[in-house]
Amino acid sequence: MGDFVPAGAPLFRVHGDPVRLDHARVAGLVVLAAERTHGDDPAYGFRKLVDIAERGLAQPFTDPTTAVMVIDRLHDCLRQLANRDFPSGRHHDDGGEVRLIERTLSWAGYVRLAFDELCLAGAASPQASRRLRAALEDLLTVAPPERHPPLERQLDVLVAAVHRSYDDQRDRRAALVADQQGIGSGADLAAESEAATKRAGAGT
Template sequence: MNWNKQYALRSYLRSSMWLVPLAAYVVSLALIRVLGRVDDWLDWSWNWVLEIPAAQSALEVFIAAMLSFIVFTFSSLLVAIQVASAQLTPRIIATTLLRDNTIRFVVALFVLTLAFNLGVLARTQMKIPYLLFTIAFVLSGASVAAFLYLIDYAARLLRPVSIVWRLGEDGLSVLQDVYPVRIEGAHHPSPPMPRLGPADREIAHQGKSAIVLAVDLDTVRKEAERTDGVIEFAHRVGDFVATDEPLFLMHGGAIAADDRLLRSAVAFGPERTIEQDATFAFRVIVDIAVKALSSAINDPTTAVLSIDQLHRLLRAVGRRHLHDDIIRSADGKTRVVFRTPNWEDFVALSCREIRLYGVSNFQVARRLRAMLENLLRTLPEARLPALREELELLDQALDRLAMLPQDLALARTADLQGLGAALRT
């Protein structure tokens, strides 16, 4: 299987809700057969004997309860997800909610218990299999407890603070993978991009028009080394690529590279994912903040919570060596050109839209200033010009507002809480 198909399969498995409950159903069938034989061998019974009709009635109650749990869980989660996506952003469905393992395993427990109880009921015709009946009773009790826990868990999960915190956690993980080297001591800027000149050959995208999700850089580098040339990836992760657009630009000996191998090293999909896309977590958090600042929702506190996570992510990426867009071989020769976001991209993405839509709100203006001033004090010198520019733009935007002098002074005060705990120097 090609790398891009393996990537697509892994991504589908991570974001599919139905696979774990299906596996639980298969496990329940195996448990019924194995434990049924153990029950026949032990011939175990309780100190008191149940009547067969009573045991069947109890199992029927268990089965009805499991069906109710499954139907209620899926219907209520679908409604809750739709409401949350409408108030926050639709992108949280694929990036956060469908990948939640707690929901998967609770639903899997319901399915396993339902199938197990059905199997026990089928065996409770001539006699009561007491071992199976006891396990069915325990599983049903555990399912009731899990159902109550799921209600509380889902209510907490769908809160804006929980969503943006999870996005922040996911964003940190991606930043650590894409930019693994932390800045130690003085930060030196990346060397300039070498002049490659016009491409000697192009490899076009032959599949459906889609978005670049990930690239197998190891395969691309090895192919460039094999041909003793330079391979330039014409796009960035997260870009939309139309059919027949250039995908790779070949320089020097790379004109002899295997087209099919290079195309298989790029994974495409209908929407951006968070795995290799360093800016996507920023994008989703900014979308949540912008929607919260819309006149239809008017929830600046959610925007402040979003800026909290952007502050956290900018602090992390600002302390890491960003790629210089060049991947070299062991002997130092340029082999692959693969462009990634630079520091200015991260800063502009985190600040510009929120400032545009929220500068007139005290909470947003104060929290945005607190973030920029904190980063100016704590990040290396090379990161400061972009932050100073954003702080200057924030001041200019505030100057253009028709505010009373007292309100303008309030809006110019840094506050990590938005409005309520101004920073004092």
């Protein structure tokens, strides 16, 4: 789904004797169009969102608020996918024999598509890195345990990238606070958290 097909490229690879196949009929089962579409290819929507966020993070004219808004949408999409079944891409006949195998995007694939580039590109923007951490930590609360490793990997990538981006430990800590607004609702900024910190300090 979504692959570009150059002229003369194969649409299927046949295993076994192809003599009984109607080649024209089989080729006609593939939908070809001038470009990818959102309706049939949800990964294309992810791809375009990531592109918008990356442009918002690119130097010299950064727009981290736009990047945060994109992360909002990616977060929402992945939250809706977190507990859904994903097709295996294996199609069987009535006898249970595999007749067609197609490549499909897995949960790990969607997580990587959404975050691989943004965890690297957003590390130098505190607003983006804080929003990314909030998204990943929230997804860990809704995804089943077997779907945690791709999310945990993204957290590791984000933390490592932030550490490479800042020399001062205080800047690193600030950039890695989970914050749904990027900068605005994190535990280090909320009035209640500040009050609790002052009370704790006064008692020591």
